[in-house]
Amino acid sequence: MRPIPLEPIDSTGLQQKFDDWIGFVERSHHGSNPRINSGEAFTELKKPLAESRVALVTTAGAHLDSQEPFHVETVAGDPTHRVLPDDLDPSRLRFTHTHYDTSPAEQDPNCVFPIDRLHELVELGRIGEASPVHIGMMGFNPDPGPIQDDLAPRVAGILADAEVDVAIMVPG
Amino acid sequence: MCHRSVGLVQGVIEASGIPTVTISMRPDVTYGVRVPRAAYARFPHGNPFGEPHHPEQHHLVFEALLQLLEKATEPTFVELPFRWRRWNQWL
Numbered sequence: 331m332r333p334i335p336l337e338p339i340d341s342t343g344l345q346q347k348f349d350d351w352i353g354f355v356e357r358s359h360h361g362s363n364p365r366i367n368s369g370e371a372f373t374e375l376k377k378p379l380a381e382s383r384v385a386l387v388t389t390a391g392a393h394l395d396s397q398e399p400f401h402v403e404t405v406a407g408d409p410t411h412r413v414l415p416d417d418l419d420p421s422r423l424r425f426t427h428t429h430y431d432t433s434p435a436e437q438d439p440n441c442v443f444p445i446d447r448l449h450e451l452v453e454l455g456r457i458g459e460a461s462p463v464h465i466g467m468m469g470f471n472p473d474p475g476p477i478q479d480d481l482a483p484r485v486a487g488i489l490a491d492a493e494v495d496v497a498i499m500v501p502g
Numbered sequence: 503m504c505h506r507s508v509g510l511v512q513g514v515i516e517a518s519g520i521p522t523v524t525i526s527m528r529p530d531v532t533y534g535v536r537v538p539r540a541a542y543a544r545f546p547h548g549n550p551f552g553e554p555h556h557p558e559q560h561h562l563v564f565e566a567l568l569q570l571l572e573k574a575t576e577p578t579f580v581e582l583p584f585r586w587r588r589w590n591q592w593l
Contacts, residue, residue, distance in 0.1 A: 331565050333569060334562070334565060334566045334569055334582075334583065335583050336541070336566065336569065336570055336573065336580040336581075336582070337580060337581055337583075338578070338579065338580055338581075339529060339533070339542050339579045339580060339581045340581070341533060341579070343530075344529055344530045344533040344534070345530075345533065345534060347530035347534075348530045348531060348533060348534025348535075349534070351530060351531060351534075352534070355503070365510070366509075366510075366534060366535045366536055367509065367510065367512075367513030367535055367536040367537065368513070368536070369536030369577065371513055371516040371517035371538055372516065372538045372576060372577055373516050373517075373519055373520060373521045373522075373538070374521065374575075375521050375571060375572065376521075379568055379571065379572065387508070387511065387512075387515070387522075388508070389504045389507045389508040389511070390504065390548075390550075407503075427504070429503065429504065430504065430547040430548045431546070431547065431548040432548060433548070434548050434549050434553065434554050435548060437554035437555065438554035438555045438556075440551060440554075440557070440560050441548065441549050441550070441551055441552065441553070441554055441560075442548065442549075442550055442551065444551050444560050444564060446557070447551070447557065447560045447561055447564050448564075450557075450561070451561075451564065451568075456565075456568065457568070467507065467508075467511070469503055469504025469505070469506075469507040469508060470503050470504065470507075471503060471507050472503065474506060474507070474510055477507050477510045477511065478510050478513075478514065481511065482510060482511040482513070482514035482515065483514055483518075485511055485514075485515065486514050486515045486518040486520070489515060489518075489520055490518060490519075490520070494520055495520070495521070496520065496521050496522070496523075496571060497512075497515050497520055497521075497522045497523075498522075498523060498524075498564075498567060499508050499509075499511070499512045499515075499522055499523065499524035499525070499537075500508065500524070500525055500550050500551075501504040501505045501507075501508040501524070501525070501526065501527070501528070501550065502504045502547060502548060502550075
């Protein structure tokens with residue numbers, strides 16, 4: 331495919347909007363705090379995408395019908411993950427999340443978890459291979475502490491064990 | 503909050519040595535959380551790759567993420583040229 335124009339985003343006002351949003355979240359949810367990333371992490375691609383192993387990582391509440399649904403009724407959120415095998419049956423994917431409209435994903439999981447597209451890209455030779463495992467999480471977590479301290483290192487460890495070269499991150 | 507959660511996980515994965523890229527429908531949150539590579543899509547929540555049963559649209563978004571991975575040499579946040587329901591006008 332020919333190059334897609336990728337222009338830098340106009341960041342005017344984004345920091346203020348973020349600060350306002352964080353303020354709202356802190357006021358309305360017990361245990362929230364304003365943690366963010368250092369912003370310094372940057373890892374270069376180690377090999378061409380056509381030779382890379384790619385994983386999907388989503389906070390859209392994706393899990394299999396055989397797995398425990400995410401806990402969406404608690405104010406504390408649910409900082410857990412579900413391992414989604416690459417050979418899963420997409421018709422058995424479920425999306426448990428109460429903070430976005432999951433009906434498009436229920437009609438076609440590829441809207442938020444593009445597993446069929448990933449496999450097609452492998453067929454086309456655009457990427458090397460799909461990771462044997464992908465990760466489903468549920469993004470409603472007022473307290474970012476457990477995300478940064480526990481959930482994220484666990485997920486990073488799973489991806490490292492699966493020898494993943496690239497992770498595609500997808501919010502709901 | 504989904505965007506903050508995914509952004510925090512992204513930061514840790516990237517720091518662990520695995521390159522990452524995210525799609526975003528909330529540029530303020532993705533910007534504020536600070537992630538290594540992000541692409542803003544002016545799409546509704548729940549549709550980061552587009553509409554149901556629209557593989558051509560999904561592939562365009564996926565390809566944009568792959569090209570961003572190939573192009574970025576430092577933390578980069580771009581806006582995708584696609585618009586909801588007029589997603590192929592730039593083609």
